[in-house]
Structure formats: structure tokens, C-alpha cells
Amino acid sequence: MPVYEYKGLTTEGRDISGIIDADSPKTARVKLRQSGIYPTDVVEGAGEAAYGFGAERSDPAGPAGSWWSRFQVSERAGMMEVALMTRHLATLTAAKLPLMEALSALMDQLEKGELKRIVAGVRERVKEGSSLAGALAQYPAVFSEIYINMVRAGEASGAMEGMLLRLADYLEYQVKLRNQVRSAMAYPIFMVLFGGLILFSLVTFIVPKITLIFEELHQVLPLPTRILISVSHFLNAYWWALLAMVFLGGFVLQQYIKTPSGRDRYDRLVLRLPVVGRLTLMVAISRFARTLSTLLTSGVPLLSALEVVKNVVQNTTLAAAIDRARQNIGEGDSLAEPLKKSGMFPPLVTHMIAVGEKSGDLEPMLVKVSEAYDNEVEAKIGMLTSLLSPILIVGMAVIILFIVMAILLPIFELSQIVR
Numbered sequence: 001m002p003v004y005e006y007k008g009l010t011t012e013g014r015d016i017s018g019i020i021d022a023d024s025p026k027t028a029r030v031k032l033r034q035s036g037i038y039p040t041d042v043v044e045g046a047g048e049a050a051y052g053f054g055a056e057r058s059d060p061a062g063p064a065g066s067w068w069s070r071f072q073v074s075e076r077a078g079m080m081e082v083a084l085m086t087r088h089l090a091t092l093t094a095a096k097l098p099l100m101e102a103l104s105a106l107m108d109q110l111e112k113g114e115l116k117r118i119v120a121g122v123r124e125r126v127k128e129g130s131s132l133a134g135a136l137a138q139y140p141a142v143f144s145e146i147y148i149n150m151v152r153a154g155e156a157s158g159a160m161e162g163m164l165l166r167l168a169d170y171l172e173y174q175v176k177l178r179n180q181v182r183s184a185m186a187y188p189i190f191m192v193l194f195g196g197l198i199l200f201s202l203v204t205f206i207v208p209k210i211t212l213i214f215e216e217l218h219q220v221l222p223l224p225t226r227i228l229i230s231v232s233h234f235l236n237a238y239w240w241a242l243l244a245m246v247f248l249g250g251f252v253l254q255q256y257i258k259t260p261s262g263r264d265r266y267d268r269l270v271l272r273l274p275v276v277g278r279l280t281l282m283v284a285i286s287r288f289a290r291t292l293s294t295l296l297t298s299g300v301p302l303l304s305a306l307e308v309v310k311n312v313v314q315n316t317t318l319a320a321a322i323d324r325a326r327q328n329i330g331e332g333d334s335l336a337e338p339l340k341k342s343g344m345f346p347p348l349v350t351h352m353i354a355v356g357e358k359s360g361d362l363e364p365m366l367v368k369v370s371e372a373y374d375n376e377v378e379a380k381i382g383m384l385t386s387l388l389s390p391i392l393i394v395g396m397a398v399i400i401l402f403i404v405m406a407i408l409l410p411i412f413e414l415s416q417i418v419r
Helices: 025-034 067-076 079-094 099-109 114-127 132-136 145-157 160-216 223-258 260-272 276-297 302-309 316-330 336-342 347-359 362-418
Strands: 003-010 015-021 037-044
Touching: 003 025, 015 025, 015 114, 025 037, 079 099, 079 114, 079 160, 099 114, 114 132, 132 145, 145 160, 145 276, 145 302, 160 223, 160 276, 160 362, 223 260, 223 362, 260 276, 260 316, 276 302, 276 316, 276 362, 302 316, 316 336, 336 347, 347 362
Parallel strands: none
Antiparallel strands: 003 015, 003 037
């Protein structure tokens, strides 16, 4: 159902503008007149298709979840925006405002943009009799399964404001963790790209002009010089082919990872990498523990919570282990034992979960697991960042030293011949 931006006049003659959800411009005008607003301008806004309206939640790569629509959502309605919106809504509901009034007030707080249109669509569906969780579920590209399940649990328990506050905390934590990883990797990636570009330009365009003098002398050149000349000629002649191979290889790898078997092999390979694998596992376990604790605290049953959590770890190998644990729990087993048997979760994690199950404090114990791994991830990222910078600098220095030596060696030999 499209969303329309309107301008009009109230019965008192005041100018008013806003957003309304309707099947057509004509229907939008009728709904506005029924609300006591006389529209002067009705313009269609961004459609719901861009946010996954009616799309299957399990198929994010469908028409409503294409890479371009996901890019638009991440840019226009990012996780931090959703977290701030959730915190505002929690404040409004804590003030005992009815849901419709809270959503209307929330729309007034939001700046013009896609998220405001989405809230308008949610408000219209709530007005038509839908639950808040049901209305939010129509936008799977913006509101995740965790978000929907927690809101549904809050509606069922009657503690919506507390649920929204926990949800806002959870989203802000996820943003913090993601930004932490991105900021740590930004400098090394920049150094690799910028340094690689400089070295490529040096070897491809500058070195050939210098080495041309040596080739015209028709004498036997030192091995480093011959290697440098060969590499320079190759890059100068086939740089476009190398560039095409890089892009083609990246595209083929991306398509292969999208297949179930390719994704499974890729995730297994990532977990086996020396340093990256350990870091990936720690981040996944932190997400698993934090999300499961949040859902259980919100009143979501354990089996339903595990069904949601297995998609949060973003690794098919760990997701399969969690799914097997969920099946075993359905047969009467505990949570810690199947996780331990999977071999994917460290002993510390399974031991703390077992203690939490026995003491009846599983949720606080999961928070402690998440905090422990958060601290370890932060320390590991700091260590990697401090090590990567000097390693990259030394690596570039070695390459530049090789180029300099390859150029200077023939000059030294020529000076000896002249003497």
C-alpha cells in the first residue's frame, strides 16, 4: 500500500502537513476529509516495496530485499535511527500515552525521510486494528525478527515501555559493536589500498622510464633489476586483465557464497582462519548470548528465542549447532549439553550456561558471557590494530627497498666499469 505526503487545511483554517497510508490518491483524500482535513496537495512518497512490504522474511534477496534496496535502507533507515526511534517510543508509552497518540507524536519528532513514512504506515495499520508487532512485521527490511518478537512479547505481557527500552539498548549495543569493528579495520584497509595504489603506479608508470636506460646499455643486469623490469612490463601490458580478474573473481565468489553449500564452506573456512576465525567466533558468541538473554528476559519462550537467535550469529555452522540444540531441548535436553557436544562453543560458555540453568539465572549468566566476550573482542581488536600498522609499514618498506636496490645496483656496476 503506497504512502502519501499531504498538505491541507484543518476545519479551523490552519495549515497542516503529514503522511497517510492509502490505496490511491483518491482514497487518501477521502480519509483526510473524514479526519477533518481538507487536502490541497497529495503526493505519493516512497513505496513499501523498498522496505520489504509483503516480502518473505526468509528471503532477503528477493525483489523487496535486493542489494540496492538494502543499501537504501541501510543509508536511510539505519540501525541507529531505529534505535533512537525505539527509545522515543518507549518514552512516549512510559508517559501512558495511547499507542495511536504515541505513534503520532513519534512522527512529529522524526525528520522527513523514509523512517517517518514507515512510522506513518505502521500508525495506519494500527489504526485499522492491527497489533504493533503485526504492523512492524510488514517492513522486514527495517525491523528484524528479534524486533518483532520482542514487541509481540511486550504486547502480550503488558510491559511495552520496558520492552522497548531493552530493545533500544540492544540495538545501540549492536551498532556500537559494528562500529568498533569497522573503525578498527578502517586504517589498515586504507593503508593497504592507498599503499597498493602508490606501488602499482610506481611500478607501472615510473619504473619503466628509469629501467629503459639500463635496457639500452645491452649489458647483463642484476637479478633484482631483471625481476623488477619483468614485473613492470607485465603490469604495464596486462593491468586491465588483472583488474578484470579481481572484479570477476569477487563477483564469482559472491555468487558462490549465496548458495547454501558455498555459504556453509565459506563460514567453515572463516572459523578455521588463524586470527580472524577466533575473532569471528567471539563476536558471534557475544551476539548469541546477548540476543538470547534479551529475548528470554522479554518473555519469549526458549525454543522460539533460539529459532530467532540462530539467524543473528551470521554463520551457518554456528546456526546449525544452535538449531540442533533447539531440537534437543524440544526432546527434553538442557541448553548447555547440546551446545557442548557441537564443539563450536568454548567450555567457558557452556559451563556458564549450565550454571545459569541449574541456578535459575540463565539470563544474567548469558549477559556475563556476552560481556566477557565483548571485552575479549575489544582487547583482540586493539591488539590486531596495533600490530597491523607496523606490519603494513614494514611490508611496504621492504617492497620500496627492493625497488630502490633494483634501480641502484646497475648504477653501481656502471660506476665500477667507468673506473
